Amino acid sequence: xxxxxxxxxxxxxxxxxxDALRDVGALHTRLVPGFVTDTxxxxxxxxxxxxxGMVAREEIVSVDDAGRRSAWAVLHEPFRYYSAAARVEPYGxxxxxxxxxxxLPNELSGQVxxxxxxxxxxxxxxxxxxxSANTT
Numbered sequence: 001x002x003x004x005x006x007x008x009x010x011x012x013x014x015x016x017x018x019d020a021l022r023d024v025g026a027l028h029t030r031l032v033p034g035f036v037t038d039t040x041x042x043x044x045x046x047x048x049x050x051x052x053g054m055v056a057r058e059e060i061v062s063v064d065d066a067g068r069r070s071a072w073a074v075l076h077e078p079f080r081y082y083s084a085a086a087r088v089e090p091y092g093x094x095x096x097x098x099x100x101x102x103x104l105p106n107e108l109s110g111q112v113x114x115x116x117x118x119x120x121x122x123x124x125x126x127x128x129x130x131x132s133a134n135t136t
Contacts (some may be wrong), residue, residue: 001081002106004113006099006120010088012127014095017088018068020127024060035122046072050115061085080104097123 010017020030024046028036038049045059061071067087074082084101099120101112 001102001104002109002112003100003102004109004116006116008097008120008124009091009094010097010124010127011094012130014068014088014090016130017095017097017127018065020130021068021070021086021088022063022065024063024070024072031126032119032122033126035119074103078105078108 020026023030025039025041027039027046027048035051036048037051038047040047042057045057048056048058050056056074057076058072058074061073061083063070068089069085069087071083071085073084082101082103084099086097086099089096089098097120099116101116103112
């Protein structure tokens with residue numbers, strides 16, 4: 001099984017980052033605009049449309065306010081198994097954003113890692129810029 005872990009420092013308070021992360025139906029507006037172009041809630045799942053045209057149905061496994069952690073699973077091709085989680089924690093004067101994904105088949109590692117690299121950098125830019133916009 002492949003496992004990818006991404007971690008990044010964000011110059012924004014953990015509570016503000018968690019507020020955006022826990023809003024599972026607003027990826028495209030609050031967390032990764034452009035990388036995700038649409039998010040639609042369907043029962044306990046979100047239908048995510050990525051900027052590259054890929055669409056995924058992500059079953060929401062948990063939204064844990066106490067742990068500031070959200071988890072989801074993809075139960076369809078091209079994955080035989082896919083489980084991911086993201087959490088935020090205070091770190092110095094800002095926060096730390098940690099995103100992990102475990103999946104099969106292993107051959108998708110390059111694609112998943114590339115998407116996670118892009119996504120986490122957009123998360124950082126989006127949340128840091130929101131802070132700048134709110135202070136002016």
